[in-house]
Amino acid sequence: xxxxxxxxxxxxxxVYSGMGMISKTRLFxxxxxxxxxxTCISCNTLTGHFSEYxxxxxxxxxxxxxxxxxxxxxxxxxxxxxxxxxxxxxxRYYVCNRSAISYTPMMREWIGQFKYRGNEKYASALGEIxxxxxxxxxxxxxxxxxxxxxxxxxxxxxxxCVPVSETRLAERGFNQAQVLAEEIARRNKLPFVSLLARxxxxxxxxxxxxxxxxxxxxxxxxxxxxxxxLLKSLVxxxxxxxxxxxxxxxxxxxxxxxxxxxxxxxxxxxxxGEEAAEQGVHLAIFCLTLARS
Ligand SMILES: [Zn+2]
Ligand SMILES: [Zn+2]
Numbered sequence: 001x002x003x004x005x006x007x008x009x010x011x012x013x014x015v016y017s018g019m020g021m022i023s024k025t026r027l028f029x030x031x032x033x034x035x036x037x038x039t040c041i042s043c044n045t046l047t048g049h050f051s052e053y054x055x056x057x058x059x060x061x062x063x064x065x066x067x068x069x070x071x072x073x074x075x076x077x078x079x080x081x082x083x084x085x086x087x088x089x090x091x092r093y094y095v096c097n098r099s100a101i102s103y104t105p106m107m108r109e110w111i112g113q114f115k116y117r118g119n120e121k122y123a124s125a126l127g128e129i130x131x132x133x134x135x136x137x138x139x140x141x142x143x144x145x146x147x148x149x150x151x152x153x154x155x156x157x158x159x160x161c162v163p164v165s166e167t168r169l170a171e172r173g174f175n176q177a178q179v180l181a182e183e184i185a186r187r188n189k190l191p192f193v194s195l196l197a198r199x200x201x202x203x204x205x206x207x208x209x210x211x212x213x214x215x216x217x218x219x220x221x222x223x224x225x226x227x228x229x230l231l232k233s234l235v236x237x238x239x240x241x242x243x244x245x246x247x248x249x250x251x252x253x254x255x256x257x258x259x260x261x262x263x264x265x266x267x268x269x270x271x272x273g274e275e276a277a278e279q280g281v282h283l284a285i286f287c288l289t290l291a292r293s
Contacts (some may be wrong), residue, residue: 005128041121042110055126065102067292075262077292083261085176093269094285098140099259099292100133107291109127115176127183131288134184135287149177151269155251156286157238160195161258162268163221166197181255193230195252196268197222217267223275231281236250249282259289 039046040057051061058182072081076098079293081221102106141154161181178194185192224230234250253269269285276283 103293
């Protein structure tokens with residue numbers, strides 16, 4: 001017969017009082033560990049109800065401000081977008097951007113914990129949020145039904161990210177956009193390659209005006225030295241899957257954490273696109289960002 005297990009509370013008073021100090025300490029430590037494992041990383045509440053997002057309780061998860069309906073097909077804004085209306089089509093270097101969530105105070109806190117305070121507990125949850133947005137994006141671009149097989153309509157050939165400068169990397173110890181991009185690549189069995197470098201530090205974008213952001217982005221990025229070689233191998237892989245209509249065309253998923261004005265993504269996409277064009281390759285760049293401010 002299976003022996004009956006008893007919780008500390010149910011132990012008879014006599015037995016409990018007769019325990020040695022070591023056992024009591026061990027029980028207390030177990031209780032403490034158990035307690036920590038059930039505390040929501042966002043609201044710090046002890047809970048038994050966790051969501052599908054690592055460490056996040058169900059009460060917090062229902063507050064995740066998902067962007068379900070977009071109004072601007074170019075930048076993925078859920079509201080009216082005068083910015084993209086003003087943008088001439090020739091100045092668009094990427095096909096479109098989609099963001100997972102709105103940048104609410106709660107999301108600002110989560111992203112801040114991960115990005116600036118290096119709180120690793122948030123990496124999984126944010127990666128999971130990002131992956132859900134990627135799946136929604138794939139669903140949006142692969143269409144529904146029709147005679148054309150879904151896979152041939154939209155398939156990411158390579159996942160890459162907005163780079164950070166060496167200074168910022170030394171400061172934070174990691175590139176938050178890379179962590180998110182690698183998570184998407186890993187979960188969807190896609191190759192991740194750092195295609196871009198950031199030779200100069202453009203300073204904190206959040207302290208700049210829109211005009212300053214755009215001008216500081218000029219020449220902020222450069223492609224990696226092996227870009228030409230890499231493009232060739234990507235084209236070969238892409239061509240083996242597609243018909244001749246897709247010859248010399250590579251689909252890139254460019255990942256970043258926050259979309260504010262889109263100037264960072266524009267600058268990255270321009271550098272990538274121009275370099276690829278020199279090699280005779282067309283890049284279809286789709287951007288995916290965690291939050292839309
Ligand atoms: Zn919570
Ligand atoms: Zn827009």
